[in-house]
Each structure stands twice: as structure tokens, then as C-alpha cells.
Amino acid sequence: xxxxxxxxxxxxxxxxxxxxxxxxxxxxxxxxxxxxxxxxxxxxxxxxxxxxxxxxxxxxxxxxxxxxxxxxxxxxxxxxxxxxxxxxxxxxxxxxxxxxxxxxxxxxxxxxxxxxxxxxxxxxxxxxxxxxxxxxxxxxxxxxxxxxxxxxxxxxxxxxxxxxxxxxxxxxxxxxxxxxxxxxxxxxxxxxxxxxxxxxxxxxxxxxxxxxxxxxxxxxxxxxxxxxxxxxxxxxxxxxxxxxxxxxxxxxxx
Numbered sequence: 001x002x003x004x005x006x007x008x009x010x011x012x013x014x015x016x017x018x019x020x021x022x023x024x025x026x027x028x029x030x031x032x033x034x035x036x037x038x039x040x041x042x043x044x045x046x047x048x049x050x051x052x053x054x055x056x057x058x059x060x061x062x063x064x065x066x067x068x069x070x071x072x073x074x075x076x077x078x079x080x081x082x083x084x085x086x087x088x089x090x091x092x093x094x095x096x097x098x099x100x101x102x103x104x105x106x107x108x109x110x111x112x113x114x115x116x117x118x119x120x121x122x123x124x125x126x127x128x129x130x131x132x133x134x135x136x137x138x139x140x141x142x143x144x145x146x147x148x149x150x151x152x153x154x155x156x157x158x159x160x161x162x163x164x165x166x167x168x169x170x171x172x173x174x175x176x177x178x179x180x181x182x183x184x185x186x187x188x189x190x191x192x193x194x195x196x197x198x199x200x201x202x203x204x205x206x207x208x209x210x211x212x213x214x215x216x217x218x219x220x221x222x223x224x225x226x227x228x229x230x231x232x233x234x235x236x237x238x239x240x241x242x243x244x245x246x247x248x249x250x251x252x253x254x
Contacts, residue, residue, distance in 0.1 A: 006036060009031075009035075009039055010035070010039060012024065013039045018047075021046060022047070024040075025040055025043050028040050053103065054102065057101070057104065060104070060191040060194065061191050062190075063181070064099075064167075064191060067164070070164035071164055072161055072163040072164045072165075073095075074094045074128075074159065074164075074192065075093050075190055075191070075192025075193040075194070076090065076166055076167065076169065077107075077186070077196040077197035078090040078091075078152065078197075078200055079091075079197065079201040079203075079204045080201075080204045081148055082226065082227075083248075084231065085211075085218070085225035085231075085240075086207065086220070086224065086225035087135050087136060087151075087207065088133065088134050088139060088144065088148050088204075089132070089133045089203055089207075090131070090148065090151035090152040090154070090196075091129065091131050091132075091195075091196040091197070091200035091203065092128075092152070092156045092163070093128075093195040093196045094126060094127040094128040094129070094159065094161065094192070095122075095125070095126055095127065095191060095192050096125065096126070099191060101118070101125055101191075101195075104122070104191055104194045104198065105188070106194055106197055107187065107194070107197040107198045107200070107201040108187075110198065118198050118202075119198060119202040119203075122198060122199060126195070127161075128160055128161045128163075129159065129199060130154075130156060131155055131158060131199060131200065132150070132152060132153065132157070133207075134147035138150065139247070140246050140247045143247075148171075149173050152168075156173075164178070164179075165179045165180075166180045166181065167183060167190050167193055168181065168182045168183065168186065169182075169185075169193050170182055170184050170185070170186060204224070205224055208220045208224040208225055209221050211225075215242070215243065217237075217238055218241065219231055219234060225243075
């Protein structure tokens with residue numbers, strides 16, 4: 001059989017799914033052409049990175065494995081405590097035991113594109129998930145901390161199941177009868193909390209995109225309500241709108 005050109009080998013590599021790379025390497029590992037050697041090395045590097053990611057995900061399941069005798073281990077996290085506008089969001093997620101979803105991480109460490117991708121994957125593969133939100137008006141009424149707790153309780157109620165234990169990112173939620181384990185920087189240490197952070201962040205960002213259409217001129221699609229220079233300039237030019245947290249604006253708008 002005629003040997004493939006380097007261009008054909010490259011096309012084969014680019015079309016290969018990750019599961020096909022070992023066969024690709026085996027097929028071309030004895031090829032001495034420099035271009036083919038580089039492609040083989042790229043395939044080997046990709047497989048090595050995949051193994052490292054699997055190991056990282058396994059380490060992030062350490063807390064979940066501590067409670068593997070329980071049926072439903074639920075991670076809790078929030079997004080949007082700091083912005084000047086929009087709700088605070090929370091999510092609760094129960095992942096299957098030995099969850100194999102790769103690239104789950106603290107949502108702040110992920111690109112918007114990767115968060116959106118994982119948003120669907122997590123919802124599809126989770127045993128249960130729920131999202132809760134507290135409005136800007138509620139934040140002004142009871143303060144951001146208690147509004148965050150309300151959003152978390154709503155997320156838990158929206159799970160559709162009763163979790164056996166809650167793994168929380170650093171907080172203990174009042175008025176919850178389920179056992180809670182607060183974990184400092186939990187969104188970087190627990191796969192369940194990290195998954196919750198992704199759902200909360202992505203859900204809130206989607207809502208802020210809708211608010212950008214309803215309240216043009218503030219730039220909500222870009223800054224998602226955070227106090228960027230452009231947002232503050234828009235506030236001073238336009239004044240606050242209905243989704244601004246009035247208690248957060250005193251230094252900007254009086």
C-alpha cells in the first residue's frame with residue numbers, strides 16, 4: 001500500500017478522536033519523517049495531558065469519596081455576590097459516584113466557552129441539580145449574605161431529592177436540617193462544589209445577557225453587573241436601573 005503523505009497523516013490526526021490516538025501513534029511511531037514525528041509527539045502529549053486531567057479530577061473527588069456510603073452527596077456554591085447589579089445565584093449538584101466529567105474546576109478558572117460547555121454536560125450527567133436566585137430587591141432588603149443563603153436554600157429545594165450531606169464552599173447555611181460540611185476554597189477542592197460553581201455562574205451570566213437587552217447602555221453582557229470602569233461610567237451617565245442593587249451604589253450615585 002502506498003505510504004500516506006504528511007498532509008494526509010496530518011488530516012488523519014486532526015480528525016482522530018482522543019480514543020483513536022493510541023492507534024494513530026502505533027501506526028506512525030516508526031515513521032522517520034520529521035513532520036510525522038511531530039504529529040506523533042503531539043498525539044503523545046495530548047494523551048499525557050488527558051491522563052493528568054483524569055488524575056486531577058480524581059483528586060477533586062476526595063471529599064466525595066469520604067462520604068461514598070451515602071447515596072446523595074451534594075455540592076453547593078454561589079455566583080454574583082460582588083456585582084452592583086443583577087441577582088445572586090446559587091446551585092446545588094449531586095454528581096454520580098466516580099464522576100468522570102473532565103475539566104470541572106472552580107468556575108473562575110474556566111473560560112466562558114468552557115463553562116457553557118460544562119453547563120450542559122453537568123446537567124445531563126448529574127443525578128440531580130437545582131438553581132436558586134435572589135433578586136437585587138431582595139439583596140437590598142435583607143443584605144447580600146442572607147440573600148445568598150436564600151438562593152442556596154432554593155437551589156437545594158429545586159434538586160427534586162433530599163441530599164444526605166451538603167458540601168459547601170466555606171459557609172454553613174442557616175435553616176437547613178441536612179448535615180453540612182463547609183470547605184474553605186471548596187470550589188477548587190471538591191468536584192461537586194466546582195460543578196455547582198459552574199452551574200451558578202453560567203446561569204447567572206445567561207440572565208445578565210437577557211438584562212443587557214432589556215436595559216441597554218450599561219454593558220451587562222460584558223461585565224455581568226460587576227463594578228468595572230465602564231459600568232460605573234454608565235451608572236453616572238444613566239443612573240441606576242431596576243436591576244441595580246441600591247445598597248451597593250451609594251458611593252457612586254449618592
